[in-house]
Amino acid sequence: MNPWERYAPELVADLYEITMAESYLREGMNSEATFSLFIRDYPPDRSYFVSAGLESLLNILADFHFSDESLRYLASLRKFSTRLIDRLRNFRFSGTIRAIPEGRIFFAQEPVLEVTAPILEAQLLETLVVNVIQLETMLATKAARVSAVASGKGLIDFGMRRTQGVDASLKAARASYLAGFLGTSNLLAGKIYDIPVFGTMAHSYITSFHSELDAFHAFARAFPDNSVLLIDTYDCAAGALKAVEVATALRKKGKSLLGVRLDSGDLADLSRQVRLILDKAGFPDVKIMASGSLDEYQIEKLQNSGAKIDFYAVGTRMGVSADAPCLDIVYKLVEYDGKPILKLSAGKKTWIGKKQVCRFYSPDGKMDFDRVCLLGSEEEQGEPLMELVVEAGRRVQPPESLMEIRERFSGEWSKLPEKLRSIHPAQVFPVQVCPSLVELDSEIARIKRREEVEPFTK
Amino acid sequence: MNPWERYAPELVADLYEITMAESYLREGMNSEATFSLFIRDYPPDRSYFVSAGLESLLNILADFHFSDESLRYLASLRKFSTRLIDRLRNFRFSGTIRAIPEGRIFFAQEPVLEVTAPILEAQLLETLVVNVIQLETMLATKAARVSAVASGKGLIDFGMRRTQGVDASLKAARASYLAGFLGTSNLLAGKIYDIPVFGTMAHSYITSFHSELDAFHAFARAFPDNSVLLIDTYDCAAGALKAVEVATALRKKGKSLLGVRLDSGDLADLSRQVRLILDKAGFPDVKIMASGSLDEYQIEKLQNSGAKIDFYAVGTRMGVSADAPCLDIVYKLVEYDGKPILKLSAGKKTWIGKKQVCRFYSPDGKMDFDRVCLLGSEEEQGEPLMELVVEAGRRVQPPESLMEIRERFSGEWSKLPEKLRSIHPAQVFPVQVCPSLVELDSEIARIKRREEVEPFTK
Numbered sequence: 001m002n003p004w005e006r007y008a009p010e011l012v013a014d015l016y017e018i019t020m021a022e023s024y025l026r027e028g029m030n031s032e033a034t035f036s037l038f039i040r041d042y043p044p045d046r047s048y049f050v051s052a053g054l055e056s057l058l059n060i061l062a063d064f065h066f067s068d069e070s071l072r073y074l075a076s077l078r079k080f081s082t083r084l085i086d087r088l089r090n091f092r093f094s095g096t097i098r099a100i101p102e103g104r105i106f107f108a109q110e111p112v113l114e115v116t117a118p119i120l121e122a123q124l125l126e127t128l129v130v131n132v133i134q135l136e137t138m139l140a141t142k143a144a145r146v147s148a149v150a151s152g153k154g155l156i157d158f159g160m161r162r163t164q165g166v167d168a169s170l171k172a173a174r175a176s177y178l179a180g181f182l183g184t185s186n187l188l189a190g191k192i193y194d195i196p197v198f199g200t201m202a203h204s205y206i207t208s209f210h211s212e213l214d215a216f217h218a219f220a221r222a223f224p225d226n227s228v229l230l231i232d233t234y235d236c237a238a239g240a241l242k243a244v245e246v247a248t249a250l251r252k253k254g255k256s257l258l259g260v261r262l263d264s265g266d267l268a269d270l271s272r273q274v275r276l277i278l279d280k281a282g283f284p285d286v287k288i289m290a291s292g293s294l295d296e297y298q299i300e301k302l303q304n305s306g307a308k309i310d311f312y313a314v315g316t317r318m319g320v321s322a323d324a325p326c327l328d329i330v331y332k333l334v335e336y337d338g339k340p341i342l343k344l345s346a347g348k349k350t351w352i353g354k355k356q357v358c359r360f361y362s363p364d365g366k367m368d369f370d371r372v373c374l375l376g377s378e379e380e381q382g383e384p385l386m387e388l389v390v391e392a393g394r395r396v397q398p399p400e401s402l403m404e405i406r407e408r409f410s411g412e413w414s415k416l417p418e419k420l421r422s423i424h425p426a427q428v429f430p431v432q433v434c435p436s437l438v439e440l441d442s443e444i445a446r447i448k449r450r451e452e453v454e455p456f457t458k
Numbered sequence: 459m460n461p462w463e464r465y466a467p468e469l470v471a472d473l474y475e476i477t478m479a480e481s482y483l484r485e486g487m488n489s490e491a492t493f494s495l496f497i498r499d500y501p502p503d504r505s506y507f508v509s510a511g512l513e514s515l516l517n518i519l520a521d522f523h524f525s526d527e528s529l530r531y532l533a534s535l536r537k538f539s540t541r542l543i544d545r546l547r548n549f550r551f552s553g554t555i556r557a558i559p560e561g562r563i564f565f566a567q568e569p570v571l572e573v574t575a576p577i578l579e580a581q582l583l584e585t586l587v588v589n590v591i592q593l594e595t596m597l598a599t600k601a602a603r604v605s606a607v608a609s610g611k612g613l614i615d616f617g618m619r620r621t622q623g624v625d626a627s628l629k630a631a632r633a634s635y636l637a638g639f640l641g642t643s644n645l646l647a648g649k650i651y652d653i654p655v656f657g658t659m660a661h662s663y664i665t666s667f668h669s670e671l672d673a674f675h676a677f678a679r680a681f682p683d684n685s686v687l688l689i690d691t692y693d694c695a696a697g698a699l700k701a702v703e704v705a706t707a708l709r710k711k712g713k714s715l716l717g718v719r720l721d722s723g724d725l726a727d728l729s730r731q732v733r734l735i736l737d738k739a740g741f742p743d744v745k746i747m748a749s750g751s752l753d754e755y756q757i758e759k760l761q762n763s764g765a766k767i768d769f770y771a772v773g774t775r776m777g778v779s780a781d782a783p784c785l786d787i788v789y790k791l792v793e794y795d796g797k798p799i800l801k802l803s804a805g806k807k808t809w810i811g812k813k814q815v816c817r818f819y820s821p822d823g824k825m826d827f828d829r830v831c832l833l834g835s836e837e838e839q840g841e842p843l844m845e846l847v848v849e850a851g852r853r854v855q856p857p858e859s860l861m862e863i864r865e866r867f868s869g870e871w872s873k874l875p876e877k878l879r880s881i882h883p884a885q886v887f888p889v890q891v892c893p894s895l896v897e898l899d900s901e902i903a904r905i906k907r908r909e910e911v912e913p914f915t916k
Contacts, residue, residue: 026679342665
């Protein structure tokens with residue numbers, strides 16, 4: 001488990017979750033509620049989402065309780081009854097969670113997770129559930145986009161230093177590995193998630209030596225089997241010629257230089273120059289790695305312009321999902337005490353009831369369309385995406401390894417229609433809503449308008 | 459201390475920091491190095507930065523060491539010598555840190571922090587230093603922009619659910635309090651940083667009751683002294699009329715309704731309607747709070763359009779600094795073994811040497827211009843911004859409370875010229891670079907070009 005998640009997850013909550021709990025307790029409202037987690041709409045250029053974060057969430061929930069310290073803090077706010085504090089002291093999640101497994105592809109308006117539990121419990125988890133699932137799903141989706149344009153070139157996560165906190169860096173490393181990256185530069189992620197780690201040297205290393213060539217030789221002495229030399233500190237072409245000297249020296253010792261790295265300038269142009277220098281000198285096997293403000297848009301351009309780059313190190317822009325740093329993800333009450341629930345707030349559609357997402361495939365095995373329907377209704381056909389993961393508060397499936405999830409994503413990707421894989425998608429995947437759901441929805445909306453609005457506005 | 463920072467900060471590092479350490483150790487390179495942390499350029503619409511994150515960093519460094527578990531992980535990578543692992547086992551930071559205190563305003567190209575230590579030590583901290591200072595500085599800067607447009611209206615951080623991880627949510631709550639917010643909805647931040655917490659109710663609360671009015675009455679029963687009712691679940695005007703019923707009932711008991719909240723729709727228009735309803739009914743003191751996708755741009759529009767909003771709850775867009783989710787912040791070697799250091803990489807200017815930032819004021823007390831100069835040079839005049847905070851590995855100043863830092867920011871803000879406070883700044887604050895620094899820089903660049911580039915490109 002990610003130890004960054006161990007500290008007081010019971011306070012990963014907005015105050016209102018506790019104020020609502022106070023009122024529910026006072027009013028004796030303890031019926032079963034279902035909350036549905038879904039993403040309302042796509043950020044720019046997105047046409048799918050990659051489910052991620054479920055393992056993190058389930059790990060946190062497995063030991064979810066209110067510590068004495070947390071209870072003391074809540075009591076110190078002087079807003080809550082002793083009765084509520086006592087209720088929280090005995091809090092254990094006793095409900096059901098159904099979710100789309102990690103690594104699967106899903107779409108806007110589809111529930112990715114539903115929590116069913118006594119309302120006090122299900123409501124208390126709102127902020128935690130939203131935060132955990134949004135971050136990893138957003139990052140896995142971003143990383144999938146980077147993978148999509150890299151045409152099989154090796155990808156490495158270099159984002160740690162400028163992610164929004166260390167926790168986010170861990171999730172970026174995990175999400176990118178899930179989406180097919182080779183590994184990360186992030187040591188803590190390497191340790192926690194057992195992800196391969198990669199790293200070379202900084203410009204500071206080069207400049208701390210008397211000369212760039214001295215620095216290269218020194219590095220090769222320490223790592224004769226796997227040196228990647230950063231060659232753009234002073235001038236890329238000059239750096240490449242020095243790298244050739246080092247590669248030649250290594251060859252004499254029966255070793256070989258693994259690669260060189262470019263981190264600035266016109267990477268397409270420089271990579272062609274450097275490739276030529278290396279090839280001419282008899283080192284066609286020395287790889288070229290590129291880094292520096294890369295994302296799916298930059299990599300696509302580089303690939304299209306014939307850059308001679310074997311590995312891309314992708315940093316900040318992926319690590320913070322710079323073009324879409326948040327998702328319009330919400331956790332909405334859809335059923336309470338057996339009754340479907342609806343709100344009418346402008347521009348904020350929520351489909352009511354416990355639901356299932358059903359997937360249908362074309363004859364060629366590609367995803368054709370999805371259908372959202374009421375769970376257990378006759379309309380539930382096709383392949384169900386949401387699985388039961390927690391029942392009566394306990395996990396009903398064994399934990400999944402990151403490798404299994406990575407393989408699941410790889411399988412999903414092969415089934416995603418070509419047009420949707422583009423980072424400039426011109427198409428939206430069809431997500432149908434079952435007729436009975438639409439009908440029920442209209443009916444409840446009519447009732448609510450009649451009961452809640454008309455008497456006050458006529 | 460934020461407990462989220464306690465876990466293995468020694469592995470908040472990119473692998474290359476350890477590979478470089480291996481080489482430095484092997485080569486016997488242990489001279490003193492100075493690294494300078496600065497932001498290269500402004501993100502769109504930014505004209506200043508608010509220094510933040512120093513307390514977090516110093517707290518982490520106070521107990522920075524390699525645990526046995528972390529050393530076992532590094533050894534398991536089979537890349538490093540036993541000698542390096544032993545060196546890391548005895549690692550303690552023994553250097554000097556100079557920094558611009560938290561809450562002060564600084565500008566692009568100015569060092570906000572400089573670390574001087576044996577190169578192995580100073581280099582090892584790169585990722586940690588960059589990550590901690592960037593996140594809090596970015597968020598404090600964003601929050602200052604929100605404060606700038608709110609014209610004294612109350613501001614509350616509502617961002618926890620969609621920040622990039624929980625750690626980021628804590629920093630967003632802290633940064634916004636630093637920048638003048640009243641508080642946060644974030645319970646964990648409230649506990650850790652002793653920030654006032656605020657919260658009302660969700661739409662789910664309203665919809666779980668038989669009627670909106672029942673929900674309002676129930677909430678007022680639980681919190682008769684400080685209820686804020688969410689009135690947009692079905693219809694804002696209808697909700698406001700129901701809130702009047704509750705306010706009337708409370709008044710009969712000698713209590714009063716604190717406020718109502720709007721979370722969707724045209725907030726300017728709705729707030730005027732709701733204000734009118736409340737005023738007409740004899741409740742001019744009931745406050746109106748607005749939330750829902752707010753940021754400095756939205757709030758400026760609302761303020762300009764005469765919205766009747768008393769409190770703004772600002773969430774995701776501030777919590778992830780959505781329009782600028784990362785800063786172009788770097789940690790660069792500027793001096794090694796007493797010699798100034800320079801790299802020539804395209805478009806990546808770094809000023810060499812240990813530096814000081816000097817501030818000059820206009821006669822009216824406003825900031826006039828800054829000057830970056832070599833530390834201890836005769837050109838060091840005006841008010842020095844960087845202070846000595848760590849010497850020989852130990853803090854030389856007592857920890858600062860968030861309240862002190864908040865007050866410092868408030869003082870700084872009053873000295874920031876009006877034109878730079880705009881969220882659409884048309885002006886760049888003048889930052890001069892001392893002539894001797896420019897001269898030294900050109901000279902080293904000439905030497906490096908002659909030594910490192912020309913022999914290979916002629």
